[in-house]
Amino acid sequence: MTKVLISDALGEDAVRILKARDIDVHFDPALGKDDAALREALKDAEGIAIRSATKMTAEMIAAAPKLKVIGRAGIGVDNIDIEAATAAGIAVMNTPFGNAVTTAEHTIAMMFSLARRIPQADASTRQSKWEKSKFMGRELFGKTLGLIGAGNIGSIVASRAQGLKMKVIAFDPFLTEEKAQEMGVELVSLNKLLTRADFISLHTPLNDKTRGILGREAFEVIRPGAFVINCARGGLIDEDALAEALDDGRVAGAALDVYETEPAKDHKLFSYENVVVTPHLGASTQEAQENVAVQIAEQIADYLLTGAVQNALNMPSVTAEEAPQLRPFINLGEKLGSLTGQLADGAVKGITVRFAGQVAKLKSAPIVSAVVSSVLKPQLATVNAVNALTLAKDRGVKITEEKTETSPNFGSTLSVRVETASGTLSVTGALFGGEPRIVRIDDVRLEASLSGCMLYLVNEDKPGFIAALGETLREADLNVATFNLGRRAEGGEALALIALDCPDGTPPLDAIRALPQVRQAAVLRF
Template sequence: MPKVLISDKLSDAAVAIFRDHGIETDFEPDLGKDPAALKARIGAYDGLAVRSATKATAEIIAAADNLRVIGRAGIGVDNIDIPAASARGIVVMNTPFGNSITTAEHAIAMMMSLCRQIPEANASTHAGKWEKSRFMGTEITGKTLGVIGCGNIGSVVASRGIGLKMKVIAYDPFLSEDRARDLGVEKVELVDLLARADVVTLHLPKTEKTANILSAERIRLMKPGARLINCARGGLVDEDAVAEALKEGRLAGAAFDVFAREPARENPLFGLPNVVVTPHLGAATAEAQENVALQVAEQMSDYLLKGAISNAINAPSITAEEAPLLKPWVRVAEVLGAFAGQLTEEPISALEIEYVGKVADLNLKPLTAALTAALLTPQLGAGVNMVSAPVLARERGMQIAETRRDAQGAYGTYIRLLITTPAKTRSVAATLFSDGRPRFIQIKGIGMEAEPMPYMLYTVNTDEPGFIGALGMKTGEIGVNIATFHLGRAAKGGEAITLLGVDEPLSAKVLEEIAALPQVHEARALVF
C-alpha cells in the first residue's frame, strides 16, 4: 500500500481519511520546518501533504525517490518547485476552492477594522485610556469599493460589499459585461477604478503580468484619502510607495495580510498609525482548514489508489484508461490555449473549439479543460488547472462551445480554436504529427506549419521583399539565435505572420527593437 507523509499542521480528519482508505500515514506536523530532516525522510513516501510551512524545494524533490504526488492544502503553491516536480513525474495538486469564503471575509474584516480604527482603539482601551474623541471612524455605506480581480474570491468580496450598501466597481481583464451585470458590479479599467474607489482591495494571483500591479506610479493615481487592502499575494503592491503615500496623507490607510517577503519581520508599513497588518491569516479559520485538509486527503487518496487526478497544477485530469489516447492531444490543446492566452489581453466572451477527424471521437472534456487552463494561465497564474479552469471561465462569463466534425482538409485530424473578444475574433489550429509532437497549421486563417518551441517570437508584418533579411539582421545584431523560422501570408503584399523558434527568452527591449522594424505591426514573445 502507498505511504503518505503529512509534514504540516493538517486536520486530524485528513489523517483519518488517508487511513480509512488503507494508506499508511505518518503525521509529523513540525517536520516541514526542518528541511534537512525532511530531505532525509522523504525518500520513503509516495505522497507528501503540506500547507505553507513545508518548502518542497528542488533539493527535497531530488531526494524523493518514490514520491508520486504532492498535495497542497490551500491555493498557493509558491512553496513547491513545480518544474522540479514535473521533471520527476510528480503530480502537484492544490485545493483551489476550499478557502475562498474565508479569505473574502478577512478582506471585509480588514476594511471594517481600517475604517473604524478598531485595532488602535482596542489597544488604547486595554491600556486604560478612554480616547473616544481620538478614534473618529468612516462609514462604508455609500462608499465605492474597487475590486481588482473579480474571480472566485473577488466576486465574493464584491457581493459582501453590495450587501453593505457599497457601490462596487471591478477591474478584471477576463470579466465580461454579462458576468459583471450578474454580480451587480460596474466593470471599469484600472485607472478609472483607482481614481474613483474609496477602498481598493486586491484579489489577484501573482504572475508576471500582475506583479507590482499597484506600482508607485499607479498608487499616485488613487483617489486622495482612499484606503488600500491586500489579502491576496505579496508583491502585487509597491509597499514602499504605499508607506510614503500614507505618511504624506495621500492615502488614509492600508490593511495588509500578505507581504513581499514572508515571514515579515520588518516592513515599511510596520509602525504606521493608519495601517492594519496581520500575519497571512486569509485562510486561517477552522472551517477553511478543515475543508482544504479533507479535500487534499481525498484527492491524494484517489490518485494513489485509482490513478485519478483532480485539481492538478502540472498534470491533466484524465483516467488511467484514457491516458494513452488523450495525452498527446492534451498537449496539442495546451499549445493552442497557451498561444491564444499569451496574445489575448481583452475580455474573452466566447471560445469555440472545433475537433476535426479522429480526435473528435475522444473524450473532449479533458481536452477542452486543458485548452482553457492554458488559455487562462497567462492572466491568472500557475494555479489554474484542468478542474478549476471551466469554473473560472464561467465566472468570467465565457461561453465555451465544442464542435465535432468529420475529417476534412489537408491534415484530416486537428483542433481549431476560435476566440471572440469585443475587438476581434482570433483563430489558431494545430494537429499531431506522426512523431507525437504538436504542429501549428493555421494562424488567423493563414496556413503555416510550425512546431512549438520553448521560446518563440511571433510577428504580424507586411509581406514585402527584404523583410526576412531585415528580421534576420536585427536578431543577429541583438544576439538572438534563431532555431526555426516559419512564414505564412494571406496574399502577396498583404498581412503575413512569422513564427521564430529562439534559444533564449526574449526581453522587452528585444521586442521593442523588433517591433520598430518598418514592416512589423506586432511583435510578441511566446513561451511553451
C-alpha cells in the same frame, strides 16, 4: 498497506480520514523541516500531504520512487517542483477553494480597520491617551469598492460588501458582462476603477500581466483619498510607488497582508500610521485550516484507492488505456490554448475547440479541458484541466466543440478560437512526428513549434523590417533560435513567431513596438 506521509501540521481530522480508508499514515509535523529525515521517509511513501514548510524539490521527488501523489493543503504550490513531479508521473493536487471565505472575510476586516482606524485607536487607548478626536473614521455605507479581480475570492468580497450597502465595481479581463450583471457588479476598465473607487481591493494571481498592476502610473490617476487593500499576493503592488502615494496624500491609507518579500521584517511601510499590516493571515482561521486538511486527505485517499482526480495541477482526467492516444493531442491543445490565452485582449466570452480528422474520433473532454485551462491560465492561477470547465462556466464563458472527420492537409488538426470583448483569435495546430506545431493563425499560414520564450509580431510586410528587428534584438543581446513567418498578402500584414534565447530576461518590447512597421508585439512563454 498504502503509506501516506503527513509532514506538516495538518491536524487529527486528516489522519482520521486516511486511517478510516485503511491507509497507513505516518504523521510527523516536524518532518518537513528535516531534509534528511524526510528523504528517508519518502523511500516507501505513495502519497504525502503537506502545507508550506515541506519543500518537495526535485531532489526530494527523486528520493521517492513509490510516490504517486503530492497533496498541498492550501492554494500555493511554490514549495513543490511541479515539473519534476510531472516528469516522475506524480500527481500534484491542492485545495484552491478551501481558504476562499476566510481570505474574503480578512479583506472585509482590513477594510473596516482602515475606515475606522481600529488598530491605531486600540494602540492609543492601551496607552491611556483617549484620543477620540484623532481617530475620526469613514462609513462604508454608500462607498464604492473597486475589485481588481472578481474570481472566487473577489466574488465573495463583492457579496459581503453589497451586504454593507456598498457599490461594487470590478476590473477582470475574464469576467463577462453577463456574469458581472448576475453578481450585481459593474464591470469597468482598470483606469475607470482607479478614478472611481473609494476602496480598492486586489484579488488576482501574480503573473507577468498582473505584477505591479498598482504602480506609479496607477497611483497617478487614482481617486484622491482612496484606500488600498491587498490580501492576495505580494508583488501586485509596487511598494515604492505606494509609499510615494501615501507621502503625497493621493492614497489615504493601505492595508497589507502580503508583501513582495516574505517574511516581511523592518518593512518601510510599517512606520506609516495610516497603514494596517498583518503577517499573511488571509487563510489563518481554524475553520480554513481544518477545511483544507480534510479536503486534501480525501483527495489523496480517492486518488490512491480509486484513481479519482480532484484539483490536480499537472494532469487531465485520462485513463491508462486512453493516455497513449490522447497525450499528444492534449499537449497540442495546451500549446494552442496557451498561445491564445496570452494574446487574448479583454474578457473571454467564448472558446471553440474544433477537431478535424482522426482526432475527432477520440475522447474530446480531456483535450477540451486542457485547452480551456491553458486559455484561462494567464489570469487564473488556480485553474487546471480538472476545474477549467467549472471556472469557465462560473465566468459565463461559453465552451463549444466542433467535429469533422475530414482534414484536407493533415491526418488530424486541432483549432482553438477565442472570442473576447475585442474580437476573435483563431489558431490551428497539428502533430509533426508526434510533436505539436502551429500551422495557422487566423487566415495566415505559419508553421512553428511553441516552446520557451517567443516573440509574437504583427507587422507591415515591407523591406527592411527584419533587418531593423534583428538589430534591435542584437542591441538587447538576444539570440534568435527560430524565425517563423507568414503573411496575408504581399505588402500587407505579416505575422512572425520568433523563438529567442532569453531564460532570464525579457525582449525589449518598447523598442520593438517603436519600429515603424510593428502593429502588435507580445512576449509568449511556453
